[in-house]
Every structure is written in structure tokens, then in C-alpha cells.
Amino acid sequence: MGVTILAQFPVENKTGPQIIEVLSKRICALGATPQGQFLVDCETFTSVPALGHQRTVHVLHNSEQPATVFALLETGTKTIPLVTDGLFDLLIMKMISFYQSKKHTKTESKGPRFEIGDFSVKLGTVNITSNFKGILVEVEYKPCVVPAMCWDLIMEFMQGFLGSSGPTAPPAFLQNRMQEIYSPIDTIQQYLEHFTIFRKSTGPTMVMRPQQP
């Protein structure tokens, strides 16, 4: 477990599979080897009115930590992270009278993952209830756990294969935590940040467009 940076890659008139192919070719040209698939998913639950002011629970899974369930509770004033194990999904089903699944918000990012030296790279296609929304590129630098110590290195590496679309500043969530020890829940927080943006946006419609002759 190292430091992970998540960045959105602009879609610009291409389909999801096309971008994934281009990025896969670029990363493989640098010497990366494909290492299976990954999947991060998120389901959101909101409190029923009888429970008082509205709260939101986001439940996320990451195939990198397959035995773990992450939950983020948003109260309106703060976000409380919880790391727990697989049976939490069973518990959230028991909470059906108190917290209900928000319709049409099931979000996932999935795609191929690669290893290249000390880095691992994941190219995720983001879908909200099977509608294509965009591309998220995740890069993990494994030997280091303090973001401040490796941010420059990760940024340079990302710009190396993402070009000018690579990030130039640390993700908002990490900016106040650059000196702290990084843990898997921090990756989850970054995913949630991006998923929330995707949910609000109307999203790319490129895949819906008729193919150019």
C-alpha cells in the first residue's frame, strides 16, 4: 500500500473503450505489464425523513481490498469514514427502514490494471447505472506512504503518459493531508469526490451519438 492519486481524463469526442485503448497502448509502450482488472463501486443511501435531518451513507468497495467495505457518512457538516469488513453490506440491508438506497446512483469505475516498476496504474471507465460518464486514471506509487514525499514524482509520471491532461496539483481531498500517512480509505475518499462530480454532471453523450461515417 502506497500513495494513490486519482485524476479524471477528458473524454473529448471519443468513446470510453477508445480512450482506454489509447492509454493502455501508451502505458504499455513505457514498459508496463497488464495485471488483471480492478473495480471500485459505490452505492448511496439516504436517511428516511422520520430519522430527522437528512444524512447520507456512501458504501464503497475496492477490488484492491476485497475483504473490506468502506462507508462514508455525510451529515451535512462533516464526513465520517468507516472501514469495516464484508458483512457491513448485510447490515446495511437490515437498515432498510432507516436508510434507503438512492435510486439511479450506483456508480462504478472499472477497467484494466497495469504494473510498471514501483507504480501500479488503473484505467477506469466510470458508469452510473450502466451509463458511461467518463474516465478515471488511478496511479499508485507503492514504496511511499506520505503524499508530500512522492507527489512530485507521481505528478511527473502521470504527465508522462497523460500529457497535458495529467494533474498539476494534488487532489483537493489530499491537499490538507499531504504530511499524513496515506491509507486505503483516502483512495476511497478521492473516488467519492469524483463520483459525486460525475453524478451531478449530465455526462458525456458521445457513446450515444451515431457513429461518424
Place this chain on the structure above:
Amino acid sequence: MSTLGTAIDSLTAAMKCNILPNQEYLLQGSVLDQYVEVLLHRLRGLCDNVDSGPETFNDHELCYSLRINSANAPCILPLRVRRALDVTDAPFQLRYVGQPELGDKNRPTVVRSSIDMACSSTILEFLNELGCRLDFEYISRGYMFRKGRMKVTVSKIFKMNGMSNKPSEGVEAISQSYLVELSVQAPLGQDAIAEDMRIFAEQLRPLVQLEKIDYKRLGNMMS
């Protein structure tokens, strides 16, 4: 290359194969302080962890409930958090325990649904903000034994004197006895284990009488 299934898919598959330990088989009893040594001696002889001796524990348990008070059907979800006071880096335990089912005379143990999971220490704040109410809390100190899949705990319950931030201080034993529990967590329908528990409980008589405790009847006795 096969595509990855979601975590929910694997959970559903696990539920279908019935491998999730979501039931607890339980027998309870108590022993007076002056006889607890005799019982511990007996358990040391009967249980698996003979050479290492019993494991001790010193836990703080907080019992929460999530509730909606509607006029016709009040909705209550009980949740418990347990944390080890003696092993500070151990994960907290979150637990849902359902209504105990006593069944008929032929059923040897109480069966209740139970979901048990490890979690981070943020669980206390998480539950508070989720809308849960802290109903009561206590300290449980004692010994844990194992016999196959069975777990035996002999524990003393202490009242907390409103010192939530320093749970070990100012505690007061609630009785002059120890609580003895024999339990197994297993998937639904593994009733054979209940029979093993009955046989094991027989071996502890007459030091302690492990029984199916009917909480509803206990409630009536007190009122």
C-alpha cells in the same frame, strides 16, 4: 480474462451457498464469585487451549439503537460496539443481534441472528451521527475458552460510573457472580452444533447450569 464481479455479487453468492455465519447459538448461566475458580479449573481441563491457558479479556461494550417512533409500528435496530481496553490496537467489533428464538423444548439452545464485523475506531462517531442512541454501556472482564467451534466466556460485568472517556476507572461490579456464556456463530440451519453445545453444557453441571434464557420472562419477573 474474466471480468471482476462486484462485492455484492460475492456476498449474494455466499448467502446462497449458506456459508455466512449469521446465526448465534447461545446458552447462558452464572456462577457465584466464590466458585468461579472451580469452574475455571474445570474448563481448563475440558477446553482446547490447555497449554496456553485461558485468554483474558477486558472489553468495553456500548449498546446503541437506531429507532423510529411511529405510532403504529416502532422500528428498532439494536447495534453493539465492543472494544478491547487491554489491546488498544485491536479493531473495534460492531455487532447486530436479533431477537432470540427459544423454539420448543427439543431445541437445545437459543438461536438469534447475528452479524459480527471488525471495524475502525471511527465507528462510535459514525453511529452517533447515523442517528443511533446510546442506551447503556458496561465493562466485561473475564476469560475466554475454546472447544472446537464453541466459545465459552466467563466474565464479570461492571457498571460504568459515567466516565466514558476513562472506561477503566470508577467501575463497580453489578453482582457477586460471573456470567457464563457458551456460544457458536454458524450459518443458518446448522442445528447439529446445538446438540454438541447441550452435551458440553451437561459436562459443566452442577458447577454452572447453562440454559436457554427467556428475556421476556426475566422482564416480567422484574416488573
